[in-house]
Amino acid sequence: MARFRNKKRKVFVKPVAKKQPSVDHVTGEKIPKSFVFSRGKLPGPLRQLQMDLRKLMLPFTALKLKEKKRNNLKDFLNVAGPMGVTHFLILSKTESAPYMRVARTPQGPTITFKIQEYSLASDIAQSQLRPRCPQDLFKNSPLIVLSGFGTGEQHLKLTTIMFQNIFPAIDINTVKLSSCQRIVLLNYNKDTKLIDFRHYSIRLQPVGVSGRIRKFVQNHQVPDLRTLQDVSDFVTKAGYGSESEADDEAATVSLAADLGRANRVSTKSAVKLQEIGPRMTLQLMKIEEGLCSGVVIFSEYGNSNAKEKQDKKERKEGEDGDDEDDDEDSKEEEDDDDETGDFNEEEE
Structure with missing residues (x-):
């Protein structure tokens, strides 16, 4: 019996995801990319905070990064190289408090923050009468503004450099106003030694x-x-x-280009900031020279030479075969060798 082939049947072709650029075509600098993941098991609110941080770091982050229980830090590091990932944001939870580590790959440094307080993006939206979150709000990276860090202390200089490099740099001569839709504000209080972490959306209103x-x-x-x-x-x-x-004169600007139907070039518009979350209050605890390891450059509990020598001695003993690590500066952190799991990285 003769067989007839359906010539109209189309072959399914899997669509190829558009690759993100690794170098800025204007400045010529490497675009920083990030992984946001956890070490150890996190409770529900901290899991949601992790998702809020991934959304904040868009578009140059892995929004759908999946983890399983047998991955360690080396697994993430091995994937980070081919994908051009430059920074890790690592959340962990101890019995006393949650922590967030910001590390530069592949060799550090690593800055550890204690999360004193935090509010999720959903909590911020529920507290507002008219929450605002346009669809294209996360298509471009946020601007970064640092306040109160110019005290001259070395550990604050390192913190400033870390946060400045975690987001793409902008050229004020070529940047498009339509791409400036979000801002991340970090304010350091020298009296309390706490950092207020805020995330706002930017909108303009004609005056x-x-x-x-x-x-x-x-x-x-x-x-x-x-x-x-x-x-x-x-x-x-x-x-x-x-x-x-x-109309506040300090909050009005003259536009250099058209931005929507209401805000036209050479007209005055008022700059409005609306918080979209997440919100955190951070305390700088420790700065390490390497990637979650190495010499302690700064510690909130003191950084004497004797303690540094003791840390070096313990690390040397560990290299000789001792599996126990009694580093006093990391008592409240999760061990980096704990199991966390395999992951599949999917980018939008």
């Missing part, structure tokens, strides 16, 4: 325009004029803004 006209231009919606006698009533009834929307 001297009533709220009704602004909504009409931005939302493309036909207003309800049934209760008005004339079209002019729609313009004059709302006035030119309430006291809460008063």
Whole structure:
């Protein structure tokens, strides 16, 4: 019996994911990329904080990084090289408090922070009357602003350099205003020695325009004029803004390019920041020379020469075959050799 082949049947071809650029075409510098993962088991809220941090680091991070129980730090490091990953953000939990480590691959340094307090992005949204999160908000990296770190202390200089390099650098002469939609603010309080970590969205509002006209231009919606006698009533009834929307000269800018329908070039617009989370209060605990190991450059509990010599002695004994590590500076951290699991990296 003759067989007939269906010529119209199409062969399924798996789509190829678009690769992200590794070098900035404007500045020519290497674009930093990151992995956000955990060491040890995390409770539910900290797991959600991990997802919020991954979203914050978009687009140059692995949003769907999956972990299993038999991976260690070396596994992540082996994958980081071919993929161009430059930084690790590692969350862990001890009996006393949660911790976050920010490390540069492949040889460090590593900065350890104790998370004193934190709020999830969902908590921030629930506390706001009108939460704002546009679809294209995470298509570009956030801007980084550091405040209070210029005290001249060496450990604060290292912290400043680490956070500046974890996000892509921008060229103020060529940057597009449409790409500046988020900002990460870190404020250091020299009295409490705590760092306030905040994440905001940036929006512009035209100055001297009533709220009704602004909504009409931005939302493309036909207003309800049934209760008005004339079209002019729609313009004059709302006035030119309430006291809460008063124009602040320090927060107004003159635009160099068009940004949407309401914000035009050479016009003044007010800069508004709206928090989108997550929010953290961090305490700098320790800075290590290597990747989660090495000489302790700074410690909150003191960094005497005797303690450094003791640390070197213990590491040398460990290299000779001793499996126990009694480093006093890492009592409250998870051991990097604990099992965490295999992972599959998927990028958007």
